[in-house]
Amino acid sequence: MAEQHKKRIATASLAGCFGCHMSLLDIDERILDLIELVEFDRSPLNDLKRFTRRCDIGLIEGGCCNEENVHTLRDFRSNCDVLVAIGQCAVMGGLPVMRNAIMHSDDPLKECFDEAYIDSPYLYNPSHQIPNDPALPLILDKVYTCVDVVRVDYQIPGCPPSGDTLWQTLVALINNRPADLPYELIKYD
Amino acid sequence: MDDQTRIVNQACQRVGNDRLRLMDILLDVQRELRCIDHRSIAQIAQQLNCARIEVEEVASFYSFFSSPRKGDIAIRLCDDIVDRFQGMPAIARAFEQQLGIRMGETSADGTFSLDWTPCIGLSDQAPAALINDTPVTRLTPQRVVEIIAELRHHGDPAKLNTAAGEGNNAHPQIAVEVHNQIRHRGAVLLNDAPADAGLDVALTLNSDAILQRIEDSQLRGRGGAGFPTGRKWRTAANTIAEQRYIFCNADEGEPGTFKDRVLLTEHAELMIEGMTIAALAVGAAHGIIYLRGEYSYLKQHLESVLSQRRQQHRLGCSIGGRPGFDFDIRLQLGAGAYMCGEESALISSCEGQRGEPKTRPPFTAERGYLGYPSVVDNVETFCCAARILTRGAAWFRGFGTAASAGTKLFSICGDCDRPGIYELPFGVTVDELLIAAGARDPAAVLVGGPSGELISQTAFERRICFEDLSTAGAVVVFNDRRNILEIVEYYMAFFVEESCGYCTPCRVGNVFLHERISKVRQGLASPQDLAYLQELGDTIAKTSRCGLGQTSPNPILSSLQNFPLVYSALVKERDDGWQAGFDIQRALEESRRLAKRRSFIYDPSYSDSTNSDKEAPA
Structure with missing residues (x-):
C-alpha cells in the first residue's frame, strides 16, 4: 500500500494521571520508528494546544471529570477519524470515578468537595475555602467515561497499558490491520 | 419477661427450637410483632443456638420480613405490569389518600402500612392486592374507599365484606373473593377424576413399575424447564441413601402465572395423591409442600386436606394398608421471594437458609434437602402423575405433541376479554389461545412470563410446547396501545429486585441492562447501546449460576429480536459522534x-x- 501521507496523531490526557502518556514513551527506541510513520498534531508531547489539521488517530487518556474534559473530548471526536480510549480511566473511569460512589447523599458534589478540601484529617487548608477561581473549569456532577460522552472506536484497557500494548495498537491502526495483542499484553492480574 | 421475648420464645418452641424451621419462626414473629428487629434476631439466635448472622441473613432475604415495623394491617399492592395497565396507579393513589400515607410508609398509629409487591398470582382479576393474607381483586378507587372504611371499623382483613369467589374459593376455610375463571377443561387435569384412583393403582405396583409408567408417559416437568419427570424420579430412586424427600413446588412466582393457585384451590387432593405416588415410587417418607407466602390464604384449606387424608390412611403409616409405606407431608410457607421457585433455592429455604440456589452438580434428585435425594416437582406435574397412574401412559401420550405429551394449564391474562385458566393439549398455537381468550388487537404476547419470550404478531402461529415456545403457563397479552419498552423495563426492574445476589452476572448485569433500557426509552441511546444490550444479555445468560440469571435478560433479548423496529425508532446516531445520552x-x-x-x-x-x-x- 502506497503511503498517501504520514498518519497524523493527536493525544490528550483528560481526567488521568499522564501515566498512559508515560507508557507511550516506554516504547523506547521504537519512538524513532514511530516518527518515521506518523506526525504528531495536538498533543502534550509537542505542546500543541489546538488541532492544526484533521487527524487520523486520536488517543485519549482519562475520563471526563470537568467541563474542559468534555470540551476537549468532543473536539477530538470532531477532528479525528479514529478515536481510541486508552487506559482504565478513559475506559471505565479509573480512580477518579470513585467519587461517583457518593451517590446516596442529598448533595453528593458538596460532600465530595467538603471531604477533599474541608473535612479530611490529612488536609492543610488554612483558608477553609473550596477552590473556586474563575479560571478553573466547572466540575461535572460525576465522572463520565469517554464512551458516555462521545462515540469511541477502540478501547485499550490497562493501568497503564504497557508500551508494547500501545505500540502494537498504533502499528495496527497505522497499517489498517487488526491489532496483535497477545494474552500477555492484556492480562492484568 | 416482656411481650416481645415471650412471642419470640413461643415461636421458637412451636417448632421445637429446630434450626431448619427458621422460616416458620420468622413468619410467626413477623406476623405477631409486625417486624423482625435486631432484638428478635438476637433472641432467635440464642434460642436456636446459632450465630446471630445466620438468622439475620435469612430475615433480610425475604421481602415479607421487615426490620422497620409494618402496620397491623399490611397492604401490599400488586405491582405487576398487567395490574399497572389495568389501573393500579389510580388504586395506589386512592389507598394513599384514604390512609394519608405514601407507598412504602406505615401510618403514625401503626395500623396500616402500604407497599408494592410483585405478581401475586391474580393477574386475571387485576388490579389486585393482599391485605395481610387476604387477597382483594378487581379493585376500583371506590372499592378502596369502602375497604379502608371497613378496616377502620373492625380492623380484621379476614372479615372484609367480600363476595367470595366460585368453587372452593367460597369454602369457609378459604372464603376469599378470588375467581378461578376456568374457561376450558381438558381431559387430564380439570376433569372430575375419581378420588385416589391413581394411588390405588400405584399401591398394587412395585416401585419400578410406577417409574416405568411415568417414564412411558413421557411426562415432563410443568414448572417451565420441562425436565423428564420419570428420569428425575428414577435418579432419586437409584441414589443410595437412608432417606429421600418429595417436594411440591407451589411457589408460583413467575409473573402472569396463576394456574397452580387454581389447582391448589380445587384439586389439592390430586396433587397430594401425586406426591404420595412419587413417594411410593422413589421410597420417600417425607414430603414438603412449599407454598408461596402470597398464597398463605390457602394454608388452612391445604392443612385440612392433609389431615383428612391422614384420617383416611392416605397419609401417615402403612398407607392404603401397605405395610412399610409411610409417608407424610408438611406445609412450608415462603415469604415473598421469586427465587425460591428455583428447585435448589426452594430446598435452601426449607432448610432455613436464604433462598439461594445450590451449586450443581450434584443435582437435587441425587443430593438435595439435607444432602438426601429430593424430588422437586411442580403442582401440575404431580397432578399429571396421579392421572397417568389412573388412565395409563398411552392415554396421556395421546395428548400433545411428540416431545410434549399431555395437556397443559395456561393462565392467560392481560388485554383479553376472557382471562383465566385454559387446559389445552401441548402444541396449541398462540393464535388459538388468543382467539379462545378473546384477545383484543394483540400486538405482543409474553409466553412463559418474563423469563420466557416476548413475541410479536409474526410469531402468533408458533406452537406452545417444549419443542417451540415453552411456558410454565403464563401467557400475557398486550394490545397495540401498550409500550413494549415499558413492559421490558418493568420486567428488568423485577429481575434486579428478585436476583438473590449470589453471582455477579445476574446481580450486577441486570442493573446495567435496566439502566441501559431506560436510556433507550428516553430516546438517548445510540446503536452501540443496542449492541451493548445484546452482548451483556448474552453474557448474563451464559455465565449466571442458576435459571433466574440465565433467563433474566430474556425480556431484552427477545424484544430486540422480535421488535427491532420499536428499538430502531428510538435509537439515533448523531453525525458528530457525540452521545445523545450525555x-x-x-x-x-x-x-x-x-x-x-x-x-x-x-x-x-x-x-x-x-x-x-x-x-x-x-
Missing part, C-alpha cells in the same frame, strides 16, 4: 450552584466570542 447542561447544574458562577465554555452569554463548542440541537 447532557452537559445537566451535568453542570450542580456545579454552577455550588461555585455560584456560570460556565465559561457552555454558557453562551458568559462569553460569546470564545465559545466554539455550542450545543448542537439533539
Whole structure:
C-alpha cells in the first residue's frame, strides 16, 4: 500500500494521571520508528494546544471529570477519524470515578468537595475555602467515561497499558490491520 | 419477661427450637410483632443456638420480613405490569389518600402500612392486592374507599365484606373473593377424576413399575424447564441413601402465572395423591409442600386436606394398608421471594437458609434437602402423575405433541376479554389461545412470563410446547396501545429486585441492562447501546449460576429480536459522534450552584466570542 501521507496523531490526557502518556514513551527506541510513520498534531508531547489539521488517530487518556474534559473530548471526536480510549480511566473511569460512589447523599458534589478540601484529617487548608477561581473549569456532577460522552472506536484497557500494548495498537491502526495483542499484553492480574 | 421475648420464645418452641424451621419462626414473629428487629434476631439466635448472622441473613432475604415495623394491617399492592395497565396507579393513589400515607410508609398509629409487591398470582382479576393474607381483586378507587372504611371499623382483613369467589374459593376455610375463571377443561387435569384412583393403582405396583409408567408417559416437568419427570424420579430412586424427600413446588412466582393457585384451590387432593405416588415410587417418607407466602390464604384449606387424608390412611403409616409405606407431608410457607421457585433455592429455604440456589452438580434428585435425594416437582406435574397412574401412559401420550405429551394449564391474562385458566393439549398455537381468550388487537404476547419470550404478531402461529415456545403457563397479552419498552423495563426492574445476589452476572448485569433500557426509552441511546444490550444479555445468560440469571435478560433479548423496529425508532446516531445520552447542561447544574458562577465554555452569554463548542440541537 502506497503511503498517501504520514498518519497524523493527536493525544490528550483528560481526567488521568499522564501515566498512559508515560507508557507511550516506554516504547523506547521504537519512538524513532514511530516518527518515521506518523506526525504528531495536538498533543502534550509537542505542546500543541489546538488541532492544526484533521487527524487520523486520536488517543485519549482519562475520563471526563470537568467541563474542559468534555470540551476537549468532543473536539477530538470532531477532528479525528479514529478515536481510541486508552487506559482504565478513559475506559471505565479509573480512580477518579470513585467519587461517583457518593451517590446516596442529598448533595453528593458538596460532600465530595467538603471531604477533599474541608473535612479530611490529612488536609492543610488554612483558608477553609473550596477552590473556586474563575479560571478553573466547572466540575461535572460525576465522572463520565469517554464512551458516555462521545462515540469511541477502540478501547485499550490497562493501568497503564504497557508500551508494547500501545505500540502494537498504533502499528495496527497505522497499517489498517487488526491489532496483535497477545494474552500477555492484556492480562492484568 | 416482656411481650416481645415471650412471642419470640413461643415461636421458637412451636417448632421445637429446630434450626431448619427458621422460616416458620420468622413468619410467626413477623406476623405477631409486625417486624423482625435486631432484638428478635438476637433472641432467635440464642434460642436456636446459632450465630446471630445466620438468622439475620435469612430475615433480610425475604421481602415479607421487615426490620422497620409494618402496620397491623399490611397492604401490599400488586405491582405487576398487567395490574399497572389495568389501573393500579389510580388504586395506589386512592389507598394513599384514604390512609394519608405514601407507598412504602406505615401510618403514625401503626395500623396500616402500604407497599408494592410483585405478581401475586391474580393477574386475571387485576388490579389486585393482599391485605395481610387476604387477597382483594378487581379493585376500583371506590372499592378502596369502602375497604379502608371497613378496616377502620373492625380492623380484621379476614372479615372484609367480600363476595367470595366460585368453587372452593367460597369454602369457609378459604372464603376469599378470588375467581378461578376456568374457561376450558381438558381431559387430564380439570376433569372430575375419581378420588385416589391413581394411588390405588400405584399401591398394587412395585416401585419400578410406577417409574416405568411415568417414564412411558413421557411426562415432563410443568414448572417451565420441562425436565423428564420419570428420569428425575428414577435418579432419586437409584441414589443410595437412608432417606429421600418429595417436594411440591407451589411457589408460583413467575409473573402472569396463576394456574397452580387454581389447582391448589380445587384439586389439592390430586396433587397430594401425586406426591404420595412419587413417594411410593422413589421410597420417600417425607414430603414438603412449599407454598408461596402470597398464597398463605390457602394454608388452612391445604392443612385440612392433609389431615383428612391422614384420617383416611392416605397419609401417615402403612398407607392404603401397605405395610412399610409411610409417608407424610408438611406445609412450608415462603415469604415473598421469586427465587425460591428455583428447585435448589426452594430446598435452601426449607432448610432455613436464604433462598439461594445450590451449586450443581450434584443435582437435587441425587443430593438435595439435607444432602438426601429430593424430588422437586411442580403442582401440575404431580397432578399429571396421579392421572397417568389412573388412565395409563398411552392415554396421556395421546395428548400433545411428540416431545410434549399431555395437556397443559395456561393462565392467560392481560388485554383479553376472557382471562383465566385454559387446559389445552401441548402444541396449541398462540393464535388459538388468543382467539379462545378473546384477545383484543394483540400486538405482543409474553409466553412463559418474563423469563420466557416476548413475541410479536409474526410469531402468533408458533406452537406452545417444549419443542417451540415453552411456558410454565403464563401467557400475557398486550394490545397495540401498550409500550413494549415499558413492559421490558418493568420486567428488568423485577429481575434486579428478585436476583438473590449470589453471582455477579445476574446481580450486577441486570442493573446495567435496566439502566441501559431506560436510556433507550428516553430516546438517548445510540446503536452501540443496542449492541451493548445484546452482548451483556448474552453474557448474563451464559455465565449466571442458576435459571433466574440465565433467563433474566430474556425480556431484552427477545424484544430486540422480535421488535427491532420499536428499538430502531428510538435509537439515533448523531453525525458528530457525540452521545445523545450525555447532557452537559445537566451535568453542570450542580456545579454552577455550588461555585455560584456560570460556565465559561457552555454558557453562551458568559462569553460569546470564545465559545466554539455550542450545543448542537439533539
